[in-house]
Amino acid sequence: MTHPLAFVFAFFMGAAVGSFVNVVADRLPAGQSLVRPGSHCPVCGTHLRAFDLVPVLSYVWLRARCRYCGAAIPRRLPLVEAGTGLLFAFALASYGLSAAFAAAAVVLGLLVAIAIIDLEHGLILDRVVLPASVAALFMAPLWPLVGVEREFFLWSGPLASLASSLAGGVAGLVFFLAIVLLRPGGMGGGDVKLGGLLGLLLGLGGVAIAVWVAVVAGGLVAAALLALRKRGRKSEMPFGPFLAGGAAVALLAGPQLQSWYLGI
Ligand SMILES: [Zn+2]
Known part of the structure; x- marks a missing residue:
């Protein structure tokens, strides 16, 4: 306790x-x-x-x-x-x-900064995302050493954690790049890079949870704003805060959410 x-x-x-x-x-x-x-x-x-x-x-x-x-x-x-x-x-x-708490705390501070800057300026800064991505890559093999196991196809340990981060980074980039290419105007290059960063930070399983939570929460808020007629259909709602929020949920409750989802 x-x-x-x-x-x-x-x-x-x-x-x-x-x-x-x-x-x-x-x-x-x-x-x-x-x-x-x-x-x-x-x-x-x-x-x-x-x-x-x-x-x-x-x-x-x-x-x-x-x-x-x-x-x-x-x-x-x-x-x-x-x-x-x-x-x-x-x-x-x-x-x-634990050391895992310290690492999670650093990531949470980063997520809050990204969310606030996007909320207030509609910007996801390269000056934040790019250095953070490099740091996340170096952190990737260390997670299992502080007790956060990230399996990659039933394989575990530092290399599996690194593989999970790389796969998550690619998945995050590709997912948002596809959205930008298929529906121009909705999201920007900042969201694509943030998707990549979250994959590197959270690994493949974590970024999947983060994106799922962000899409559900973003959809609910957009529907509520539309119902209240606060925003037209066209006006932009920054997606970065939802992604950062989804990442925080994945970081804090990822394992619990995963077992709950697999249970139903
Ligand atoms: Zn004063």
Whole structure:
């Protein structure tokens, strides 16, 4: 049993990572440096101190306003911090306190950043996806060493995990490339590359779950928006957030989902 305090620790670790994800989502699409200048209020420019930057809590005790000029703090900041915190707590429940938890946590932070940037800018950045793909490829044979077994045609171990990643990467690329070629206008090159990255990260079985969850969830949300007449049939809904969400589900509940699906 994981100690209850460990979940509190995981939540605040996730919230701190979420705070960095907010910086990434603000600065990377604009081509700004992630480290310089330090955190500052975008309205008055005052350099923020440690007690202004405590994830989630600062937002609450500052009552959603800048301490120095009173400008409203965007709601996205505490939402991303709390959301990433919850994801880390779920990861701890899935993996226990282990190296696998640390690896899953890194992947979850990456997924949140990709989802937020796509939601706000309609962009899936090569500057995020390409280096992450290289890292995922190097990580692939390590998963079994931290206790995450990824079988590939009844074969297991580091090489099977690498094979599963490569097959997943190709499958993700080909699947979305086919959609782009068959139905131009719906998805873009960013979704194709993200499909490849998720395959490399999750392996063949994992990317199948991620895409399945993303398609079902995306379809439900699109139908709901259409019913509420919030969007016309033509207007674009970014698919990256659904893919990132599907990948998080695959990462956190993949084995359980697989056995549930095979059971019915
Ligand atoms: Zn300010």
